[in-house]
Amino acid sequence: MKKELHVWFGINMPRWSRLDGDVIESYYGLCRVLNNKGQYREGDVIIHTRNIIFANSRMIDKYGFRLFIHPSIGDMFEITFGKCANTSREIGPHHDILKLLLSGEFDTDECQVITEDF
Numbered sequence: 444m445k446k447e448l449h450v451w452f453g454i455n456m457p458r459w460s461r462l463d464g465d466v467i468e469s470y471y472g473l474c475r476v477l478n479n480k481g482q483y484r485e486g487d488v489i490i491h492t493r494n495i496i497f498a499n500s501r502m503i504d505k506y507g508f509r510l511f512i513h514p515s516i517g518d519m520f521e522i523t524f525g526k527c528a529n530t531s532r533e534i535g536p537h538h539d540i541l542k543l544l545l546s547g548e549f550d551t552d553e554c555q556v557i558t559e560d561f
Contacts, residue, residue, distance in 0.1 A: 447489045447508060465490050495541060
């Protein structure tokens with residue numbers, strides 16, 4: 444079963460994303476995807492959301508989702524435990540991924556150049 448969580452920053456999700464999976468905006472919505480035992484309903488679970496609170500290590504560690512970030516500037520990237528492509532830091536379950544995202548830990552060189560121009 445495929446389990447993906449796509450978090451969109453600062454932009455509206457494209458129309459195709461709504462056809463590709465569930466659009467979740469709250470933990471209540473996530474609970475409807477999970478049953479009361481913390482297991483997933485049958486089939487693939489692909490979630491698209493603008494709610495950045497879902498960008499946390501628990502979604503990877505406890506629920507087994509692949510976490511994809513869609514920044515307002517730059518290309519989509521995946522946050523993985525261990526060595527992560529968009530940072531020099533090794534990411535672990537104890538890290539607060541949301542704080543790392545908001546502090547710019549995962550910014551690529553391309554994004555830094557664009558923000559320096561302003």
